[in-house]
Amino acid sequence: MSQGSNFVDYVKICCRSGQGGSGSAHLHRDKNTAKGGPDGGDGGRGGHIILKGNKQLWTLLHLKFRKHVIAENGENGGKSLSxxxxxxxxxxxxxxxxxxxDAETGEILFEITEDGETKILTPGGRGGLGNWHFKSATKQTPRFAQTGEAGQERWMILELKILADVGLVGFPNAGKSTLLSVVSAAKPEIADYAFTTLVPNLGIVSYRDNKSFIMADIPGIIEGASKGKGLGYRFLRHIERNSVLLFTIPSDTERSITQEYEILLKELTEYNPELIDKPRVLAITKLDLLDDELKQEMEKELPKDVPYVFVSAATQKNLSELKDLIWRAIQD
Structure with missing residues (x-):
């Protein structure tokens, strides 16, 4: 999947569903019948605008330049009850x-989570009833029929929340992209400055016995992201969908590992308290910068409630232990 400008996770489109066709007010006539009863058929319904899940798509790029989506109108009813x-x-x-x-109210209408799943975004207008529906004992030949219902025109917002098994959580420059690039087939742009990752990178991580899981590198959180600072909300949105959160904290952090972990956790919970219930794993990166003594000192001060592993993307040390921890968390 090419990254950068091709990753689009938000589009706003104007949807106009089709108008329903009108019913017919036809009265039956043929060479044997001069004054027949009503035989006007119903109008067809207007076209819906429908969303359909496709697991081959990763982005909303194909809808980015499609500002107006217009469905077809229904046709009018005809004679002979057609x-x-x-x-x-x-x-x-x-x-x-x-x-x-809904772009005007901000109301969430629905979410597409399965391949092939379809949901109506903007329903088409109903077709009008033909005159034969209005026949009664007292009104044998109604000369009227119903007009079709108008379609709807609404601005809609489509937002993508990435469905990945594991979300990488950490401050900018915590080594997340590098870690993702060595454990998976992803090729994120990696540079040594904050906010290199401006779009979520996805990587498929191969595990033992031909198993695999999807890992997403979500752009670095900075303190205050939950209040919309930095790139804030836009990226926290993607974390909601991950089943396991992998906290990545570099061993050369200026604060202690526990402090850094708690700040990250606080940001997530302020944004969405439900995130506290997700399984967490802690990866302390840049193990190659530590000797055994320093590592043992650090271990004494690690947060107690989260399984952890020291890893090095540079030397690829302990990567399989990390995958084991993640796999167990996913299965639990």
């Missing part, structure tokens, strides 16, 4: 984890 044709639906394929919202 029903008008329904308007053609417009089906938008979206990646799994796409959330649909």
């Amino acid at each position: 029903t008008g044709k329904d308007g053609k639906d417009d089906i938008l394929e979206v990646p799994l984890g796409t959330v649909a919202k």
Whole structure:
């Protein structure tokens, strides 16, 4: 998956569903019948605008430049009780984890989480009833029918929350991208400055016996992200969907590991208190900078409630132990 400008996780589109066709007010006539009863058919329904999950898609890029989505109108009813044709639906394929919202109210309408799953984003108008529906004992030949219902026009927001098994959580420059690049097939841009990762990078991590899991490197959190500082909310959104949170803290951090861990945890919980319930694993990176004595000193001060492992992306030390810890957390 190419990164950078191709990763689009937010689009705003104007959706106009089709208008329903009108019912027909036709009265039956043929060479044997001068004054027949009503035989006007119903109008067809207007086309819906539908979202459909597609697990091959990773981004909303294909919808970025499509500002207006317009479904077809339904056809009018005809004589001999013939029903008008329904308007053609417009089906938008979206990646799994796409959330649909009403742009004006901000209300979340639904979320697409499964491959092939379809949900109506903007329903088409109903077709009008033909005049034969209105026939009664007292009104044998109604000369009226119902008009079709108008379609809807609404601005919608589609937002993508990445569905990954593991989300990497850490401050900018904590070595997350480097770690992802050595444990998976991802090729994130890596540089030694904060905020290199401006879009979530996904990597597939191979595990024993042909198993694998998906890891997402989410851009670095800075203190205050939950209040919208820095790149804030936009990235915390992606963490909501990960089943395991992998905290990455470099061994050369200026604060203690525990302090750093607690700040990260606080940011996540202020954003969404439910994140506290997710399984967590702690990776202390840059093990190659430590000798045994220093490592033992650090171990005494680590947070108590989280399984941890010291790793080095540079020397690839303890990476399989890290994968074991993550796999156990995913399975639990």
